[in-house]
Amino acid sequence: MGVKTYSDSNVATKYNFQRKAGRSLIERPAVFSPDGESVLVIVENVVRVYNIQTGDCARILETESSVNELVAIQFPDNENYNLYGCSDKGWVTTWTWENGAVLRETKLPIQLGMKVLTFNLLDSNECFVTTAKPDSKYIVYGLYSIKTGEKIFEFWDTKILYIENMINVAVGWCNGDRFAAITNGTPKLSIQNLNQPHVKQFIINSNKIRIMSVAAHKKENTVAITDALGRTTVFRGNFYQYGTNLAREVLHWHFLPSIAVCFSMQGSYLYTGGMEKVLVKWTVGNLANKAGEKMFIPRLPGMIRHIATSNSYIAATLTNNSIVIANAQMRVVSTILECGGLSxxxxxxxxxxxxxxxxxxxxxxxxxxxxxxxxxxxxxxxxxxxxxxxxxxxxxxxxxxxxxxxxxxxxxxxxxxxxxxxxxxxxxxxxxxxxxxxxxxxxxxxxxxxxxxxxxxxxxxxxxxxxxxxxxxxxxxxxxxxxxxxxxxxxxxxxxxxxxxxxxxxxxxxxxxxxxxxxxxxxxxxxxxxxxxxxxxxxxxxxxxxxxxxxxxxxxxxxxxxxxxxxxxxxxxxxxxxxxxxxxxxxxxxxxxxxxxxxxxxxxxxxxxxxxxxxxxxxxxxxxxxxxxxxNKDAAHYLVCATEKCVAVWSLLSLTIKWLVSISATSLAADPLSNKMALTTTNNDVYVFTPHSPTPILTQKRLLDPATGVFKQCAFGSCSGDDIRLHVVRNDSEIYSLEPEQSSEGRLEVLSRRNLPISGFSALLAEQRLSEVRPAASADVSALHTDALAHSAMSQLLSAAPHMIPPVSLLCTSFLHHIAGHEDTEPAAAEDNDIMEVDLSSDDEDQPTTKLNGPYAPKTTQLWAPNYEKVKEKRLQKIVKEPLLNLHETTDIFGV
The missing domain is CATH 2.130.10 (Methylamine Dehydrogenase; Chain H)
Known part of the structure; x- marks a missing residue:
């Protein structure tokens, strides 16, 4: 049985390890572009721009400074040509929307160890930011300048309990002043006047039920909240006079906690969603004939986490790592989907x-x-x-x-x-x-x-x-x-x-x-x-x-x-x-x-x-x-098994262990097209080996930090030759690929197929047929054209695929002579004498002038008669003196 070995003398292939898919799209709410044709999604430290109609990623916006994570992005209400975003460390980046260039980056004076939780624009000059430490009890929030980065005012008097991943902020208008409504998963809603820091109010939800999310109207004195009982409550009036000048409207359809709420751009409709996987559209504006009307998009593939609106579309972010985009008539237009979203x-x-x-x-x-x-x-x-x-x-x-x-x-x-x-x-x-x-x-x-x-x-x-x-x-x-x-x-x-x-x-x-x-x-x-x-x-x-x-x-x-x-x-x-x-x-x-x-x-x-x-x-x-x-293949008589602590290879011929290695394996995969196998470990190591030897073919140590997640599954992908292409999954959704590094040396030249013939041999025939209809010319010019055509035909023939080349027995001897690099050593006088001789066979020397036979051959008045004896004698002498083919040169050409 032949065993395929991997010697160290071969040039080692470099491999790249990169993440292919599985990035989270649902950590932050989506944002619609000013023209309403695109939706912007935060994916870790970049912003992806998706086309609404096709769902394809059109471009990616990146920051110049290295950031860990983007917290929020937003277009100001008074301008539509700049996009603002903030990172978790306080870097505010301004992009130009037309070409996606970074216009400005500003560092906010965030204390060391603090993390930005939310980022809301008031206008193109100021923003409202909330921050907290991972182990802090209360959040800190204040106003900052976007252009200079200086701190305008910080609100220290109000104590809001910090609950991780439960902080929601909405910015609106009340009596001509900007305010911020803050929720943290408790029954208390905090209203903070941003123009007058001493003016604030706390609104307690009815029956002291926990508030899950909040949304503010863009123009009117209106705020909507959702709670853990599934209710949606709309407050209207003066928020700073709670109990006297504040109206309350309760909308209740959800049976389970509702965790997302958003107003439409004009404020006539309200969108809510939660754990029932149903998007609900409420009529809450001045449309008297449609008051209390509801519309639904049921059977969504995941729970609704965020909702965003534009003049024409609604974007619902779902827990299955997808974003569903619907029109104003509550009909789904497209879906932006990424791998992941496991329950x-x-x-x-x-x-x-x-x-x-x-x-x-x-x-x-x-x-x-x-x-x-x-x-x-x-x-x-x-x-x-x-x-x-x-x-x-x-x-x-x-x-x-x-x-x-x-x-x-x-x-x-x-x-x-x-x-x-x-x-x-x-x-x-x-x-x-x-x-x-x-x-x-x-x-x-x-x-x-x-x-x-x-x-x-x-x-x-x-x-x-x-x-x-x-x-x-x-x-x-x-x-x-x-x-x-x-x-x-x-x-x-x-x-x-x-x-x-x-x-x-x-x-x-x-x-x-x-x-x-x-x-x-x-x-x-x-x-x-x-x-x-x-x-x-x-x-x-x-x-x-x-x-x-x-x-x-x-x-x-x-x-x-x-x-x-x-x-x-x-x-x-x-x-x-x-x-x-x-x-x-x-x-x-x-x-x-x-x-x-x-x-x-x-x-x-x-x-x-x-x-x-x-x-x-x-x-x-x-x-x-x-x-x-x-x-598989030449290792079909081996059986590879793995426990939580070791990997062993059994020989089915002798029923004994061939080799055993102590290693904590998390997955094992076999390539069906070769004898290679792969395993991943709890330390995020990847080993590619064959059952023949315990020495691995490829070893990749600690590709990722095990504290962030461990490789759970691996599978071989399609690859050519002895290269290795391996796919691994971490954290149930993140797909990584280990594949050969692409280099320019091994790439083939891309040729246009528009003018190429079907095969190399058909190109040779085409040149011959074309030469038959050419007008007669002098002998020297004809010889030059024939040599050029011959070189072109041979180059195309040699560049063709092997299965497209005709058998050697059908090729003429002169063509084989030219391939082998044979040079005629006979004197010129002999060539002149041989011009008039005609050999009916195809084994004679290559003489372009004698190839022009047929109905289109030039007319001549000279009479001639074939001399077969002389031709036979000449052929025998050539065979005795020289070999028909130069084997060394033929070997170099065909790579035998």
């Missing part, structure tokens, strides 16, 4: 990462019940594939954590023709929902996959932890928490003279009894006995802030909250049995063997007979195996 249940149950070579993209988790197809070429999300086909289930007041049916595992066959997915839902009350689905790949359709087979309760209601598909998509193996793995076969049947493919379960395999954990499932026992967990009638989160465990604060930041995973991942009522817990499963390249983890025991099973062949164990593999992969 807490999806993060707890796990999410897939699979590379589909035929589609040229990655299949990874998305919003609830969906898979995203991310194109690695265009860096865009091409499809949102609905796997579950179910509507979202809204949370309840006693449990705000959403528990929708989530996609837990996915696998693609080696040829890309089949996709297998599993979905699961367990709320701890009803019987768990669990399904296994098989999808057939289709080329010409709106979606790339079509549902072929759906199996309800494929593992009796227990979650599937691993799926493997064979190379040709004929066999599938699924492993569940019921300590069993099932073998599925694809069958071809004929129904009504039509061939139909479907999947069926061949058998279920287990190492122990396989039923103990299933019977000890507490949820199932509660379901059978009719026992339901008690529910609290009162909900403390509606009235009081609960500190670090505040559920509303977690729901507002649900896209990056990890503490909600404990209850879901605990899987209540299940008895832990690590000794026989199922881990990863894999199918060999030829489809004859199945490898499955049962605790610390790695078992091998016959795919066709469905019996246990052998058990592989080692003390270093305890307590539990996690990943397992078969080698």
């Amino acid at each position: 807490p249940a999806a993060r707890a149950l796990g999410f897939p990462l699979v590379h589909h070579a035929r589609l040229g993209g990655l299949l990874l988790g998305g919003r609830s019940g969906h898979l995203q197809l991310y194109s690695t070429t265009t860096d865009k999300v091409l499809y949102n594939i609905d796997i579950t086909g179910l509507n979202n289930i809204p949370p309840l007041r006693h449990n705000l954590v959403p528990l929708d049916t989530e996609v837990t595992c996915a696998a693609v066959s080696g040829n890309g023709s089949w996709l297998a997915t599993s979905e699961y839902r367990n709320d701890g009350v009803t019987y768990p929902e669990e399904r296994l689905k098989f999808w057939a790949f289709q080329v010409k359709n709106a979606t790339p996959f079509k549902l072929n087979t759906c199996v309800n309760l494929s593992h009796g209601g227990c979650r599937v932890v691993s799926i493997a598909l064979s190379t040709k998509g004929e066999t599938c193996v699924t492993a569940g928490v019921d300590q069993k793995f099932r073998i599925w076969k694809r069958d071809n049947t004929t129904q009504q003279h039509r061939k139909k493919e479907s999947w069926s379960c061949l058998t279920a395999c287990y190492y122990s009894s396989g039923i103990g954990q299933f019977l000890a499932h507490g949820v199932m026992n509660h379901f059978k006995n009719g026992e339901l967990p008690p529910r609290d009638k009162e909900h403390p989160y509606v009235f009081e802030y609960e500190g670090k465990n505040d559920i509303i604060k977690k729901m507002v930041n649900i896209h990056k909250e990890n503490s909600l995973l404990d209850e879901i991942s605990a899987n209540p009522g299940i008895k832990k049995d690590v000794e026989n817990d199922m881990g990863g499963v894999a199918i060999s390249q030829d489809g004859s063997l199945i490898a499955a983890w049962f605790g610390s025991k790695l078992t091998l099973w016959d795919t066709h007979l469905c019996n246990l062949r052998t058990t592989l164990s080692h003390p270093a593999l305890r307590p539990k195996g996690v990943h397992v992969k078969f080698g």
Whole structure:
């Protein structure tokens, strides 16, 4: 068996590690451009400008100074040609909107250690900024000059409690003075007059229910707030005379806390949204005939975090890392989408990462019940594939954590023709929902996959932890928490003279009894006995802030909250049995063997007979195996397995460990097109290796700080030659790519195909046909033209693809002589004598004048007769004296 080795003598390829997708679009509200044709989104430290109609990123605005994060961007009301933005450290940047150039950068005098929370423009000269330290108890806010950066006034008298990620500020007008309305997740609304610092007021929400967000009218004395009960309250009048000259209007449709509110540009409408995933449009202006009218955009793919408006459009920022843009008639126009937006249940149950070579993209988790197809070429999300086909289930007041049916595992066959997915839902009350689905790949359709087979309760209601598909998509193996793995076969049947493919379960395999954990499932026992967990009638989160465990604060930041995973991942009522817990499963390249983890025991099973062949164990593999992969190509006789503490390679020929390395692996991937494998570690290291040797081919140490997130999944991408292209996912949404560095030396010259012929050989024929219709000329001129055409034809022939070149036997000897660099050594007199000789064969010397035969050959009156004996003698002498081809020069030309 031949083994492909990687020698150190080869030139080392440089690799670049960069983030491709997964940046958060939803940390800050979007802003519409003055012309209403674009929407501006803050993405970390840059501003992306998206076209509203197409949803494509048109340009990116960057700062000149290095900033960590942008807090806010805004266009002043009195001018439309400059954009202002502020960073978390107090750098205010002014861009020109037409060309995106940085006009000015100003540093605000922010104290050391303070972080800017909000930034609101009063006009093109002044701004209102709130700041706080991470460990401070109260926030600090004041007025600053944008042009000079000096502090105009700082408000020290008012004490507003600092609650992280819950500070909201709205700037409006009241009796001709500017004011700032501030909320912090408590029942208190603070109103601060910015022109008269001593004038301020506190408004307590009715029933002392916590205020979630605030919005101010742009022209009138009007403020709107939303609270934790789902109500929207509109205040009108003099805010500084609370109780006497202040009118209150309550709008109540939301059942759950509403966390976003915004007025329209003219103030006649109010938009609210929250955890129900519904955008509501209220009529609150002077339209008497439409007072109290509501319009809805239901079934949005995520909770609404921010709302922005323009004269023609509304932008709703959702927790699934997308922005939905709708028109004034509440019809969705476009969607700006980025990878990410996983729900807490999806993060707890796990999410897939699979590379589909035929589609040229990655299949990874998305919003609830969906898979995203991310194109690695265009860096865009091409499809949102609905796997579950179910509507979202809204949370309840006693449990705000959403528990929708989530996609837990996915696998693609080696040829890309089949996709297998599993979905699961367990709320701890009803019987768990669990399904296994098989999808057939289709080329010409709106979606790339079509549902072929759906199996309800494929593992009796227990979650599937691993799926493997064979190379040709004929066999599938699924492993569940019921300590069993099932073998599925694809069958071809004929129904009504039509061939139909479907999947069926061949058998279920287990190492122990396989039923103990299933019977000890507490949820199932509660379901059978009719026992339901008690529910609290009162909900403390509606009235009081609960500190670090505040559920509303977690729901507002649900896209990056990890503490909600404990209850879901605990899987209540299940008895832990690590000794026989199922881990990863894999199918060999030829489809004859199945490898499955049962605790610390790695078992091998016959795919066709469905019996246990052998058990592989080692003390270093305890307590539990996690990943397992078969080698490919010349490493097909190796089996690579990984636990939380080590990686081992087994030889299937001798059933012994070839090598073992102590390492904390988080994921393991195998390249289906080569013998390479890759693994990631808890320290964010990446190793690419072959099972033949423990020495890695490529090592990348600590690519990112583990404190910010650990690599959880990896997959090989399509690459040419021995290069490596690896995709890794961190923090459930951030996609990074490790790919070869592009250099100018290896690039091919881009040629225009407009004037090129079909092939190099057709170019040669075209020149010959063209020469037949040319007018007769003198011998010297004709020879020059023929030489030029010959050189051009040969250069095109040699530059053509090998499969387009005709066989050597069809090429004339003179052409081969010219390729081999042969020079005629005969005297000139002999050439003159040979001009009149005609050789009917194609093996004679290249004489351009004798090639002009046919109907367009020049007329001559000289009579001649062929002398075959002389030609034969001359040919034999040339063969004896010189070889037909110079092998050394031919080798250099063709690279043999």
